[in-house]
Amino acid sequence: MALVVISLVLGLCVGAFSAPAPDTPKQIDLLMPHVQPKVPDTYLCHGMKLNSSATYITGFIPNANMNIAHHMLLYGCTSPGMKKPVWNCGEMASDSSMFDTAPTCASGAKILYAWAMDAPSLSLPKDVAFAVGGDTDIKYLVLQVHYKNVTTFLPPQNGNDTSGLNLITQKNKLPRRAGVYLMGTGGRIKPKSTVFMETACKFDSNLEIHPFAFRTHTHTLGRVVSGYRIRDGKWTEIGRMNPQKPQMFYNVTTPNLTVKPGDILAARCTMLNDRDTTVNIGATQNDEMCNFYIMYYVDGKTIMDDNYCFTSGPPNWSWENFGQGDLALEDMPDTVSLPPGSSEPLEEGKDDVARDDESLESILDNLQPRELEELYEELAEEGKDNDLNGYYYGGY
Numbered sequence: 001m002a003l004v005v006i007s008l009v010l011g012l013c014v015g016a017f018s019a020p021a022p023d024t025p026k027q028i029d030l031l032m033p034h035v036q037p038k039v040p041d042t043y044l045c046h047g048m049k050l051n052s053s054a055t056y057i058t059g060f061i062p063n064a065n066m067n068i069a070h071h072m073l074l075y076g077c078t079s080p081g082m083k084k085p086v087w088n089c090g091e092m093a094s095d096s097s098m099f100d101t102a103p104t105c106a107s108g109a110k111i112l113y114a115w116a117m118d119a120p121s122l123s124l125p126k127d128v129a130f131a132v133g134g135d136t137d138i139k140y141l142v143l144q145v146h147y148k149n150v151t152t153f154l155p156p157q158n159g160n161d162t163s164g165l166n167l168i169t170q171k172n173k174l175p176r177r178a179g180v181y182l183m184g185t186g187g188r189i190k191p192k193s194t195v196f197m198e199t200a201c202k203f204d205s206n207l208e209i210h211p212f213a214f215r216t217h218t219h220t221l222g223r224v225v226s227g228y229r230i231r232d233g234k235w236t237e238i239g240r241m242n243p244q245k246p247q248m249f250y251n252v253t254t255p256n257l258t259v260k261p262g263d264i265l266a267a268r269c270t271m272l273n274d275r276d277t278t279v280n281i282g283a284t285q286n287d288e289m290c291n292f293y294i295m296y297y298v299d300g301k302t303i304m305d306d307n308y309c310f311t312s313g314p315p316n317w318s319w320e321n322f323g324q325g326d327l328a329l330e331d332m333p334d335t336v337s338l339p340p341g342s343s344e345p346l347e348e349g350k351d352d353v354a355r356d357d358e359s360l361e362s363i364l365d366n367l368q369p370r371e372l373e374e375l376y377e378e379l380a381e382e383g384k385d386n387d388l389n390g391y392y393y394g395g396y
């Protein structure tokens with residue numbers, strides 16, 4: 001009897017005061033408005049202003065033809081690069097006079113989602129959402145599409161494109177909030193060498209974060225990008241990827257890993273420069289980048305405000321220079337520079353690459369007499385000085 005009364009009262013209370021209006025998920029389409037880029041490797045951006053009340057994004061459904069869109073990135077911006085429906089944006093904005101050129105975001109850029117051809121789709125874990133609009137610092141969503149091949153837009157086809165995303169959204173809050181933490185470096189990569197670009201930061205947010213996906217980004221020289229949590233001197237892999245594979249968000253290597261105050265986050269890009277010139281970090285395809293993104297959730301609605309971990313990179317900075325605690329470099333896994341699927345970790349250095357990738361003659365032809373002498377001595381130690389016969393003596 002008492003039970004019946006209690007449940008009746010409870011039922012009434014719930015009915016009267018807190019019945020959550022069933023929040024029907026709403027699909028928001030963010031699609032290119034029938035664009036016709038005519039120049040290969042065009043990056044187009046399409047923006048959307050968000051409401052003054054917050055929206056919660058729980059899923060992304062790509063809507064793209066992979067013969068047309070090479071990759072797509074969804075950004076949250078505080079202000080967009082341009083307040084027009086479409087503009088030419090992106091790292092290496094090719095000059096296509098049809099569109100005005102501007103950055104993706106004018107301020108407050110955050111990557112929320114990435115799609116690339118043949119990539120598996122990413123769904124956020126249960127109860128997790130990105131909060132956008134309202135009083136968050138994301139006031140706009142901007143879709144960036146890379147059109148690598150544009151033949152379908154040229155005569156005789158004269159096609160147009162509406163690639164983009166269907167966002168699964170709702171207006172009711174969810175218990176967990178998603179965010180993206182970005183690690184990267186500046187620096188430069190010497191010619192004919194394998195170079196490590198490294199970053200590390202003491203995690204001093206007072207939140208505990210739950211990484212669930214990661215994304216790597218380099219241009220053409222990246223061979224491996226790997227990221228770790230170091231807790232009490234123990235290294236745990238968050239993710240490791242060949243950045244020449246589709247650069248989207250993949251599930252973390254170690255599920256259920258958390259990062260809490262006092263932990264250290266570390267990432268390394270192993271770059272192989274087979275060019276004759278030094279390559280700098282920069283925006284064009286002839287420059288490089290070294291990025292490791294961590295997508296995470298936190299319980300509750302507070303999200304970290306400091307979402308970056310950048311160092312100056314080589315030659316000025318490496319893990320050896322970390323000064324905010326013990327990186328325990330002696331316990332670093334031996335897979336840090338191991339390309340997934342390979343059995344040979346890449347080693348930092350100059351000569352290996354040069355000797356493997358180019359004929360000895362062409363290298364020797366470019367050496368100064370002093371350098372030639374050093375190389376000769378080095379090879380003599382390895383018992384390989386015969387390779388140089390005719391050069392060392394006859395060269396100068």
Ligand code: IYT
Binds near residue numbers: 091111185217281282
């Ligand atoms: C110099 C560098 O590393 N640029 C990267 C990382 C980056 C991302 C965002 C820098 C800023 C940002 O607001 I978001 I400042 C970079 O440009 N990475 C490219 C995208 O253009 C974001 C990438 O695909 O990861």
Ligand code: CU
Binds near residue numbers: 070071146148
């Ligand atoms: Cu692309």
Ligand code: CU
Binds near residue numbers: 283289
């Ligand atoms: Cu880049």
